Each structure stands twice: as C-alpha cells, then as structure tokens.
Amino acid sequence: MQSLHFSRKQLCIPYALFLLLFVIIPMLLILFYAFTETVDGTIRFSFANFIGFFTSTAKLSTLLMSFTVAIISTAACLLIAYPVAYILARSKFRRKNVLLMIFILPMWINFVLRITALRELLDLIGLLGSQNYLNTIIGMVYDFLPFMILPLYTTLEKLDESYLEAAADLGGSKFTVFTKVTFPLSLPGVISGVTMVFMPSMTNYVVSDTLSNFNITILGKLIDQYFTAYDNWHMGSMISIILLVIIFLTMLATGGFKDGDREARGANLW
Amino acid sequence: MAQLKKEEKIIEIVNVSKIFDETAAVQDMSFYVRKGEFITFLGPSGCGKTTTLRMIAGFDIPTSGKILLSGKDITNLPPNKRPVNTVFQRYALFPHYNIYDNIAFGLKLKKVPVTYRNDAGETYTKMQKLTRKEIDEKVRAALAVVDLEGFEKRSVSTLSGGQQQRVAIARAIVNEPEILLLDEPLGALDLKMRKEMQLELKEMHRKLGITFIYVTHDQEEALTMSDTIVVMKDGRIQQIGTPTSIYNEPANAFVADFIGESNIFSGTMVGKRSVRFCNHNFECVDDFEKNEKVDVVVRPEDVVMTAPEEGMLKGKVINVVFKGVHYEITAQVGRSEMVIQNTQSRSVGDVIGMNIAPDAIHIMKKEFAANIYDGYITKKNTVVFGDGEFDCDVTTLYPGSHLDEEGYLITAAGEKIDLTDTDVIVEVGLEDIEISDNADEGGARGHIVQLIYKGDHYQYIVRTEENEEDYVFDSPDLWNENDYVSVKIKPENIRLRLKQEVK
Numbered sequence: 001m002q003s004l005h006f007s008r009k010q011l012c013i014p015y016a017l018f019l020l021l022f023v024i025i026p027m028l029l030i031l032f033y034a035f036t037e038t039v040d041g042t043i044r045f046s047f048a049n050f051i052g053f054f055t056s057t058a059k060l061s062t063l064l065m066s067f068t069v070a071i072i073s074t075a076a077c078l079l080i081a082y083p084v085a086y087i088l089a090r091s092k093f094r095r096k097n098v099l100l101m102i103f104i105l106p107m108w109i110n111f112v113l114r115i116t117a118l119r120e121l122l123d124l125i126g127l128l129g130s131q132n133y134l135n136t137i138i139g140m141v142y143d144f145l146p147f148m149i150l151p152l153y154t155t156l157e158k159l160d161e162s163y164l165e166a167a168a169d170l171g172g173s174k175f176t177v178f179t180k181v182t183f184p185l186s187l188p189g190v191i192s193g194v195t196m197v198f199m200p201s202m203t204n205y206v207v208s209d210t211l212s213n214f215n216i217t218i219l220g221k222l223i224d225q226y227f228t229a230y231d232n233w234h235m236g237s238m239i240s241i242i243l244l245v246i247i248f249l250t251m252l253a254t255g256g257f258k259d260g261d262r263e264a265r266g267a268n269l270w
Numbered sequence: 271m272a273q274l275k276k277e278e279k280i281i282e283i284v285n286v287s288k289i290f291d292e293t294a295a296v297q298d299m300s301f302y303v304r305k306g307e308f309i310t311f312l313g314p315s316g317c318g319k320t321t322t323l324r325m326i327a328g329f330d331i332p333t334s335g336k337i338l339l340s341g342k343d344i345t346n347l348p349p350n351k352r353p354v355n356t357v358f359q360r361y362a363l364f365p366h367y368n369i370y371d372n373i374a375f376g377l378k379l380k381k382v383p384v385t386y387r388n389d390a391g392e393t394y395t396k397m398q399k400l401t402r403k404e405i406d407e408k409v410r411a412a413l414a415v416v417d418l419e420g421f422e423k424r425s426v427s428t429l430s431g432g433q434q435q436r437v438a439i440a441r442a443i444v445n446e447p448e449i450l451l452l453d454e455p456l457g458a459l460d461l462k463m464r465k466e467m468q469l470e471l472k473e474m475h476r477k478l479g480i481t482f483i484y485v486t487h488d489q490e491e492a493l494t495m496s497d498t499i500v501v502m503k504d505g506r507i508q509q510i511g512t513p514t515s516i517y518n519e520p521a522n523a524f525v526a527d528f529i530g531e532s533n534i535f536s537g538t539m540v541g542k543r544s545v546r547f548c549n550h551n552f553e554c555v556d557d558f559e560k561n562e563k564v565d566v567v568v569r570p571e572d573v574v575m576t577a578p579e580e581g582m583l584k585g586k587v588i589n590v591v592f593k594g595v596h597y598e599i600t601a602q603v604g605r606s607e608m609v610i611q612n613t614q615s616r617s618v619g620d621v622i623g624m625n626i627a628p629d630a631i632h633i634m635k636k637e638f639a640a641n642i643y644d645g646y647i648t649k650k651n652t653v654v655f656g657d658g659e660f661d662c663d664v665t666t667l668y669p670g671s672h673l674d675e676e677g678y679l680i681t682a683a684g685e686k687i688d689l690t691d692t693d694v695i696v697e698v699g700l701e702d703i704e705i706s707d708n709a710d711e712g713g714a715r716g717h718i719v720q721l722i723y724k725g726d727h728y729q730y731i732v733r734t735e736e737n738e739e740d741y742v743f744d745s746p747d748l749w750n751e752n753d754y755v756s757v758k759i760k761p762e763n764i765r766l767r768l769k770q771e772v773k
Binding site: 160162163165166167168169170171172173176180181184185 | 328329350359363375376380441
C-alpha cells in the first residue's frame with residue numbers, strides 16, 4: 001500500500017494540469033496575439049491593436065454602450081433584489097429556504113430557452129423591435145437577478161440581530177437602524193452582488209443580440225466578431241485584455257481582493 | 271434595602287408571560303425594581319432571565335401582562351422610545367464604526383430641550399440635537415469612566431474582549447439612561463478579568479446612581495454585586511431577596527442548590543423543632559407539621575467535625591480536595607454523602623463524627639411530586655431502595671438495550687454491562703404504590719404513620735421499621751393509622767436513572 005500513498009501536494013496535480021492547460025496557456029496566447037500583428041503572413045510585435053482600439057470611435061462607443069448597459073442593469077438588479085433579500089433574510093418564517101429557492105429557480109432553466117421565451121413575451125407586448133436598449137436591460141436583469149439576490153440574502157441572513165437591537169436600543173428609529181447599521185453591514189453582499197452582475201452584463205451578447213435584433217453591440221459581441229467574422233485574432237485578443245483590465249480595476253475599487261473575514265464583517269469599508 | 275429611603279418603583283412587571291412557539295419562556299411573572307438598586311436575575315440557562323430583560327428593553331413584547339416604567343405602561347413601546355440602554359452579551363459593537371462613533375451613536379440621535387428667549391423676551395423651548403462639542407465632551411467623559419482614554423480612533427477589531435466590554439458599557443451609559451440593562455456582560459471574560467470588572471461595575475453603579483438590571487447564571491457574581499437577587503427557574507420566580515437572605519434562607523431546594531454549596535437531604539419532621547435525616551433526629555429552629563416530608567439544607571461550612579464517638583453522625587471520609595482557604599471533605603454517612611468545608615484536613619478512609627448546630631439546619635417545605643430514593647441494582651437485576659427490594663426493568667437505564675440469558679445488559683451499541691451494584695436514582699409516583707395486608711406480598715414492610723384526607727383521596731406515609739424509610743402514596747381506599755402493611759410497586763412504575771448522569 002506504500003506506493004499508493006498520496007501526499008497532500010500530490011492531490012493538487014489534477015487541478016494544476018487543468019490550470020496550466022485551460023487558464024495559463026490560453027492567457028499567454030491571448031497576450032501574445034494582443035501585442036502582435038500579422039503582416040504578409042509573418043507575425044511581429046506591435047502596439048497597433050492597442051492604439052487601434054482607443055482611436056476607433058466605433059470601438060469606444062461599444063465600450064461606452066457596454067458600460068451603460070451594465071451600470072443600469074446592475075442598479076436595477078440591486079433595487080429589485082435588496083428588498084426581496086432583506087424581507088427573506090429577516091423574516092421569522094421557518095421554511096425561508098423554500099421561498100429563496102423560488103427566486104433562484106429560474107437559474108435552473110436553460111439560459112437560451114429563458115431568453116427565447118422572454119423574446120416572445122416582449123414581442124407579445126410590442127416592445128421587440130422598437131425598444132432595443134430597454135429590452136437588453138430587461139434581459140440582463142431577468143438573467144442576473146438571482147446572482148444579486150443570493151449574496152445579499154447570505155450577508156443579511158448572517159447579520160447578527162444584536163447589532164440591529166443595539167442600534168434601536170440607542171435610540172435609532174427603524175429607518176435610522178437601516179441606514180446606519182443594516183445597510184453598511186450588508187455592503188460586502190452588495191459588492192459581491194454588483195460584481196456578479198456587472199461583469200457578465202458587459203459581455204453577455206446572447207441577451208443583447210436576441211432581444212435587440214442585433215442592434216445593440218456590447219464588448220462581448222465585438223470580441224466574437226473579431227474572432228469569427230473578421231478573422232482578426234489580434235484585435236479580438238486586445239479587446240479581451242482591455243476587458244480583463246477593466247474587471248480587475250473594478251474588483252480593486254470595490255475591495256473584492258481583501259481578506260475574506262474582514263470583508264464579511266464589513267470592516268474593509270474603512 | 272434599608273438604605274433606600276424612598277420605595278420608588280422604577281420598573282414593575284405585572285403578570286407577564288412570554289410564549290415562544292408554544293413554550294413558555296416566562297410564566298405569569300410579577301415583581302418590581304426599586305429606583306437606584308442593583309438587581310440581578312439569576313438562574314440556569316433557559317430560566318427566562320434573558321427574556322425578562324429583553325422585554326424590559328423592548329426587544330420582545332410580552333404575550334400577556336404589563337410592564338410599567340415609573341407607573342407608565344411601556345409594554346408595547348419600541349426600544350428606541352425607552353429610557354433604558356443595554357450592554358449586550360457579546361457586546362454588539364458596530365464593526366463599521368470606530369470607538370468614538372460607537373459611543374457617539376446614541377448621542378447623535380438624541381434630541382434635548384433647549385430654552386431660548388425671543389426678541390419679545392418670551393422664553394420657549396425647542397427639541398434640538400446635541401452640538402458636536404457636547405457630544406465630544408460626553409464621549410470623552412464616558413471613555414474616562416471606563417478607563418479607555420485615547421481609544422477614540424481605534425477600530426473595534428483591534429480591542430481585546432475586556433476593552434470591547436468597556437466600550438459597550440460606555441456606549442450605554444453615555445446616554446444617561448434611567449436603567450442600565452446588562453445581559454451576562456462578563457460571560458466572555460476570563461476569571462481574573464471578570465472579578466475586576468465585577469468590582470468596577472459595582473463602583474460604577476455607586477457613582478452613576480442609576481438602576482442596574484443584571485442578568486447572570488453565575489451565583490457568585492450575583493452574590494458579590496447585587497442589592498437584590500431574583501432567582502428564576504423554568505420561567506418562574508423562585509425567590510426574591512437580598513444576597514444574605516437568599517443564601518441563608520433559601521426558599522426551596524432549587525435555590526439552596528443553585529446558590530452556594532449545600533448538602534440537601536430529604537427529611538421528615540419527627541416532633542416539635544425536630545427533624546430526622548441521615549438516620550438521626552436533629553434539633554432545628556424551623557417548625558413544621560409533624561410527619562411532614564421536608565427538604566433539609568446544611569451548608570458545608572456549618573458541619574463541625576468531631577471524634578467519631580462524639581458526633582451526631584458518623585461517617586467515613588471518601589474524598590478530600592484542597593480549595594485554597596479550606597479543604598472540602600466528603601464523608602459517606604449511611605447511604606448519603608455529606609460535604610464539609612474545614613481548614614483542617616482529614617485523610618481518605620478516616621472515620622469522623624459530625625455535629626450540626628440547630629440554627630445551621632435550614633428546613634424547607636417539600637413540593638412533593640414523587641418518591642425519590644437512592645438505590646442500587648442487585649445481581650438478580652432487581653433494585654434495592656428505601657427499605658426493600660423490588661422487581662424492575664433495568665433495560666430502561668439504557669435506551670434500546672436488552673438482557674441476555676445470563677442476565678447481562680446488552681446496550682443498543684452491543685456493549686455488555688454488568689449492572690450489579692450500579693447506583694441508581696429511583697422515582698416512584700404517588701399513584702404507583704399499592705399496599706397489602708399480606709406482609710410477604712410486597713417489597714418492603716412498615717406501619718402507616720400518617721394519613722391525610724385530600725378531598726377525593728387519602729395521602730399515606732408508610733414507614734419501615736428497620737431504617738425508618740418512608741413511602742408516600744395516594745389511594746382512594748381507607749386504611750388505619752398503625753396498620754402493618756407491605757408496599758407493592760409494579761416494575762413498570764419504578765423509574766430508574768443512572769446516578770452519575772444526574773450531576
């Protein structure tokens with residue numbers, strides 16, 4: 001049996017292989033393509049894609065469009081999800097997990113089916129074809145709402161009741177307790193929910209294509225076009241890198257990289 | 271509370287009950303708190319002390335009953351409208367604020383009446399928030415009270431448990447509440463820190479002059495700090511009194527057991543100011559009906575050790591523990607154990623005599639619900655208790671067990687146990703004893719020493735001759751005093767518990 005003995009380090013090998021094959025190597029390839037160009041069949045180092053992106057009005061307006069779609073979708077998700085998560089988490093109802101499941105259930109239905117159904121629904125009420133921007137937002141909110149509810153629910157559920165009691169005890173009205181204690185202490189959940197909704201909203205072009213009849217172009221769509229339609233892997237990779245940097249900067253700004261325990265207690269807000 | 275001239279009630283609890291999911295946490299409780307006193311709710315977990323405190327704070331609303339604050343009904347008032355502040359068990363300091371902002375939280379919300387004079391010379395008052403400077407002064411003063419000057423800018427997570435505790439106190443007292451509620455505030459601190467904080471809290475109470483309502487399960491803490499102690503159990507008040515009166519005159523066996531160390535014996539009154547327990551008749555100062563079953567409390571420090579032949583009781587030392595100031599000596603007296611505290615030690619195995627002065631014997635009315643005996647299991651899997659041997663079902667001691675052919679007990683887990691000489695506690699209900707004229711029919715024999723008519727039945731006491739053990743039972747049939755009878759108990763009515771699991 002000696003030969004079959006695994007050390008803990010050896011147990012990491014499957015994941016390490018996975019990481020190397022599907023994360024590290026592709027990332028290096030993307031980096032390679034982003035900072036090269038193909039001239040007369042030879043590949044050479046170049047900043048042309050980088051400069052090209054930031055000098056093209058079309059590409060910059062796509063970036064802006066992605067931003068506004070993502071910001072509005074995220075804000076709408078937050079406004080809808082917070083009250084739901086709050087009521088669910090603070091309710092004394094004993095089977096609240098069941099209620100939560102009802103909100104999460106749409107996630108279990110096939111994504112394409114959901115969006116197609118939504119498209120039919122929008123067609124039925126006459127929005128399809130006329131309200132491309134609105135439809136895209138509706139689609140994003142519909143699709144990503146559970147990702148906002150879940151982290152909010154988890155944070156609010158874990159929130160120690162005694163903080164709220166202490167705030168009321170010290171003279172806080174229900175409104176004061178919420179604005180001064182409940183909401184600040186739920187910020188880790190808000191941040192986590194925002195991250196989960198904002199990033200895919202910038203790239204999920206299946207939603208925008210299906211619901212806007214290909215009228216709304218977001219960054220994800222642009223990347224797809226460069227790889228498939230224009231066969232320009234260099235620009236496609238560059239846009240991917242730019243998106244990556246944007247996501248990284250957002251994470252940095254919202255404190256998503258800070259140590260988990262402090263985050264859970266809301267201490268990172270200082 | 272003789273030092274309090276005015277009997278001003280600040281809080282009055284009137285017939286308050288609180289029911290959570292059909293279980294009553296507090297049952298029909300009534301008492302009052304005097305202005306300025308340090309009152310402690312004491313009891314084991316689940317006794318309703320925290321629920322009572324939470325109802326005073328306003329976090330829980332009573333299911334029925336009223337809570338009055340200085341005569342005004344505040345039963346349904348939300349917590350933010352009550353002039354009370356709470357120090358929480360686990361502090362509940364806001365993690366997103368620094369120490370200063372934690373303490374200033376209540377002050378920033380507070381509005382106070384300010385008097386102005388207008389141009390016409392008329393005065394008028396306006397409710398107004400405190401100024402930044404006033405808040406600043408109050409926070410600094412509160413920090414000084416708890417000895418944490420200079421901690422304003424620190425974050426909560428950098429503070430030790432003891433320091434967080436002090437901040438929690440400062441955050442409450444800075445609002446100058448009429449009543450400060452403290453929910454087991456020292457529970458998370460180590461022993462030495464706890465002792466220090468006890469004295470500091472007591473000192474703080476003296477300086478601030480406000481009413482303190484304190485919740486604890488630590489009887490020593492309650493005795494050290496309180497003016498008044500409310501002992502609770504199962505949602506009901508057991509006793510209210512000063513620490514001295516509760517220690518010296520416990521109202522029942524529960525209080526005696528919970529407060530301080532005590533020997534509690536089941537006894538019987540055998541005459542005027544004479545009680546029998548441990549097979550000896552003692553003189554005492556409390557007077558009860560003759561033949562009444564009573565609980566007898568003897569504090570360990572009141573047992574005097576003598577030479578074996580000079581003592582009222584004789585026993586063998588079975589355990590000696592050094593406790594610092596004194597030794598704690600446990601002696602086996604017959605089938606009972608007597609705990610003795612003395613500055614002199616004895617060795618295990620020594621035979622000693624014991625004397626108890628009449629005023630050291632405290633007798634309490636027994637709430638008689640069942641016969642309870644110390645017993646042991648025999649080789650034949652019968653049980654010996656009182657003064658007889660009875661058939662019983664020993665498998666009830668271990669759920670899911672059964673007996674094998676040789677009479678060994680096989681537990682649910684398949685373990686084989688020899689029960690011979692296992693000490694058990696035997697409980698027999700008042701309804702479950704029958705008597706018979708035939709002396710050989712039952713497990714024990716004795717004379718009927720007492721019968722009391724109780725409306726629809728008689729309550730009898732059968733006392734055995736050998737050790738004067740009593741069997742108490744209810745029966746609708748009429749027997750005569752001094753009848754010689756045997757006691758019959760069906761095996762299924764003998765409830766057994768393992769002794770070592772009891773404590």
